[in-house]
Amino acid sequence: MNDCLFCQIIEEKIPAERIYEDEHVVAFSDINPQAPLHVLVVPRHHIPTLNDLGPDNESLVGHMHVVAAQIAAERGVAQAGYRTLLNCNAQAGQTVFHLHLHLLGGRELGWPPG
Numbered sequence: 001m002n003d004c005l006f007c008q009i010i011e012e013k014i015p016a017e018r019i020y021e022d023e024h025v026v027a028f029s030d031i032n033p034q035a036p037l038h039v040l041v042v043p044r045h046h047i048p049t050l051n052d053l054g055p056d057n058e059s060l061v062g063h064m065h066v067v068a069a070q071i072a073a074e075r076g077v078a079q080a081g082y083r084t085l086l087n088c089n090a091q092a093g094q095t096v097f098h099l100h101l102h103l104l105g106g107r108e109l110g111w112p113p114g
């Protein structure tokens with residue numbers, strides 16, 4: 001989608017610190033990191049929110065988590081612990097309406113989240 005920020009990052013029209021990519025997903029550093037490690041894992045295909053997923057997307061969502069776990073291991077936070085999350089719609093604080101998994105690590109993470 002032309003007006004989607006993350007589509008433009010995926011298409012390299014907007015720069016980002018890319019960490020990983022394959023045929024299904026691109027992972028890049030969050031521009032406003034909330035932890036020492038804050039990476040977004042984003043499907044190449046434009047899907048606005050979790051509410052827009054269907055049965056065909058099950059493997060994609062699983063893959064997003066496998067990629068996050070690989071990045072956590074590579075960045076040295078796997079043993080200490082880290083968090084993955086997806087915000088869905090306004091009340092959860094979603095601001096970019098292209099599905100993205102947050103990977104947060106490198107510090108103590110509070111619970112429950114705000």
Ligand code: AMP
Binds near residue numbers: 005016030032093
């Ligand atoms: P959410 O609030 O779950 O929709 O998360 C959107 C995330 O995208 C936020 O953590 C932002 O800091 C991040 N973000 C916004 N613009 C950019 C950008 N140009 N490059 C990387 N991350 C971004």
Ligand code: ZN
Binds near residue numbers: 007046
């Ligand atoms: Zn998009």
